[in-house]
Amino acid sequence: MLFNDWLEDNSKIILFNGAMGTELIKRGLPPGKIPDLMNIENPEMIIDIHKSYYKAGSDMCQTNSFGSTPMNLKRYNLEDQIEDIITKALENIRKVCPKDHLVVADIGPTGEFRPPVGSATLEQWHSSFSTQAKLLEKGVDLWHIETISDIEEMITAIKAIRGVSQKPIIASMTYQKTKRGFFTIMGDSLEKCIELLENEKVDVIGANCTIGSKEMVELFKIAVKLTNKPFSVKPNAGQPRIEGARTYYEQPIVEFTKDIYEMIQNGAKIVGGCCGTSPQTIKELRKIIDSI
Amino acid sequence: MSQEEIYTEICNAIVNLDEEKAINLAKKAVKEEIDLLEVIENGYAAGIRRVGELWEEGEFFLPELMKGAQIMQNCMDIIIPHLQKGSERISLGTVVIATIEGDIHSIGKTIVATMLRAYGFEVFDLGADVPAEKIIDIAIEKNADIIGVSALLTTTMIGQKKIIDLLKEKNLADKFKVIFGGAPVTSTWVEECNADGFADNAIEAIQLVKSLLNK
Numbered sequence: 001m002l003f004n005d006w007l008e009d010n011s012k013i014i015l016f017n018g019a020m021g022t023e024l025i026k027r028g029l030p031p032g033k034i035p036d037l038m039n040i041e042n043p044e045m046i047i048d049i050h051k052s053y054y055k056a057g058s059d060m061c062q063t064n065s066f067g068s069t070p071m072n073l074k075r076y077n078l079e080d081q082i083e084d085i086i087t088k089a090l091e092n093i094r095k096v097c098p099k100d101h102l103v104v105a106d107i108g109p110t111g112e113f114r115p116p117v118g119s120a121t122l123e124q125w126h127s128s129f130s131t132q133a134k135l136l137e138k139g140v141d142l143w144h145i146e147t148i149s150d151i152e153e154m155i156t157a158i159k160a161i162r163g164v165s166q167k168p169i170i171a172s173m174t175y176q177k178t179k180r181g182f183f184t185i186m187g188d189s190l191e192k193c194i195e196l197l198e199n200e201k202v203d204v205i206g207a208n209c210t211i212g213s214k215e216m217v218e219l220f221k222i223a224v225k226l227t228n229k230p231f232s233v234k235p236n237a238g239q240p241r242i243e244g245a246r247t248y249y250e251q252p253i254v255e256f257t258k259d260i261y262e263m264i265q266n267g268a269k270i271v272g273g274c275c276g277t278s279p280q281t282i283k284e285l286r287k288i289i290d291s292i
Numbered sequence: 293m294s295q296e297e298i299y300t301e302i303c304n305a306i307v308n309l310d311e312e313k314a315i316n317l318a319k320k321a322v323k324e325e326i327d328l329l330e331v332i333e334n335g336y337a338a339g340i341r342r343v344g345e346l347w348e349e350g351e352f353f354l355p356e357l358m359k360g361a362q363i364m365q366n367c368m369d370i371i372i373p374h375l376q377k378g379s380e381r382i383s384l385g386t387v388v389i390a391t392i393e394g395d396i397h398s399i400g401k402t403i404v405a406t407m408l409r410a411y412g413f414e415v416f417d418l419g420a421d422v423p424a425e426k427i428i429d430i431a432i433e434k435n436a437d438i439i440g441v442s443a444l445l446t447t448t449m450i451g452q453k454k455i456i457d458l459l460k461e462k463n464l465a466d467k468f469k470v471i472f473g474g475a476p477v478t479s480t481w482v483e484e485c486n487a488d489g490f491a492d493n494a495i496e497a498i499q500l501v502k503s504l505l506n507k
């Protein structure tokens with residue numbers, strides 16, 4: 001399988017895609033609308049974004065399915081449309097995925113927390129991820145579970161996916177920097193997450209979102225000492241500046257790519273971007289990777 | 293055990309998130325007819341303030357913050373019915389809080405509501421995706437002092453402004469203080485909307501509400 005070949009090839013740095021959400025906002029995603037619904041309502045827009053990432057040089061891109069779990073869709077009264085949303089998500093990306101490139105199933109958090117923060121149960125999480133994974137399985141090459149802030153939710157997602165698929169899994173938690181180190185908002189430390197993800201035998205451990213590339217460089221320096229697993233980094237394009245009702249990610253691309261370069265030098269296997277990154281960012285990263 | 297020692301023990305039970313102990317101490321305070329207002333202020337409220345500080349310092353995380361507030365609330369449910377008439381813990385004020393229409397992110401708003409309750413405010417949490425009109429109607433009905441509006445999306449922030457505009461339209465602008473919350477909210481946005489303030493987190497929200505009400 002291509003992805004496993006890439007993992008085994010020491011000279012290969014895998015280039016992931018950049019953001020979907022902020023690209024959709026740029027293209028006028030209406031207020032309060034879940035990006036996943038755009039698979040049905042505006043497939044051309046989604047196809048265009050996927051296409052621009054593959055064209056910019058991404059080896060693999062993610063389906064537009066971050067929020068497509070029954071638990072999350074229910075909050076938008078869209079749970080009945082899950083099959084259509086995911087079927088279209090697969091169609092949209094498959095149409096433009098070039099040969100020898102990969103389609104990654106994007107799995108985001110359910111949006112519901114365990115007590116005492118929320119009222120979700122492990123069973124609800126499992127059932128929700130399982131439904132999403134069953135629908136995605138036929139059209140994807142591997143999995144990326146991302147932006148998760150509770151390690152128990154991550155482990156539940158991994159188990160749910162393993163129940164329906166043998167394909168490789170990248171497991172990316174989202175951390176904030178505290179004075180005691182990197183922790184999720186639920187209090188899971190980077191050290192604890194890496195240990196538990198190693199126990200789960202995921203193929204790649206990762207970190208994405210919340211922090212910008214500068215802090216990700218710091219996080220990665222710690223992470224690399226804690227695991228021999230391949231590591232994936234998808235930081236945000238710095239911290240956003242908010243003006244009125246609009247958000248601007250103004251970090252110069254060259255700063256972002258410089259940080260990514262440093263992480264590659266330190267051993268990052270998969271690199272890409274989260275909020276605020278664009279096809280232009282990926283294009284610059286492609287140049288850097290090709291020059292190594 | 294002196295009263296001071298009981299207060300310290302209560303405070304520690306809250307900070308240690310020891311629900312059983314905190315509840316037993318509430319029952320003991322009721323049974324032994326200790327001054328319950330003192331018990332609340334010097335024991336439970338002191339404890340929850342410390343929990344809030346630990347969260348701000350990055351020692352505690354969301355589960356600890358929420359657990360602390362919930363234990364506090366459960367203890368208040370035991371104590372408050374036993375307060376003597378006329379000595380009720382005076383509510384610090386009434387807050388109507390909601391996440392604005394089109395936005396389903398409720399966690400930050402729920403944390404603020406829980407903490408405000410723990411600190412002694414009367415809070416009506418209307419949930420998420422609530423139209424501006426409904427928030428105002430309920431604020432009128434409950435005679436609220438403060439309206440808190442959360443938005444986590446830059447695309448739904450505009451709904452926060454709608455609250456202010458509607459209040460002006462209805463000549464109610466002076467009746468309520470309106471505060472904003474949510475990751476994308478900044479002081480510039482608050483000024484632009486002519487709102488009364490915003491807070492970055494639950495602890496700041498409490499300080500903000502207190503200062504707006506001169507408590």
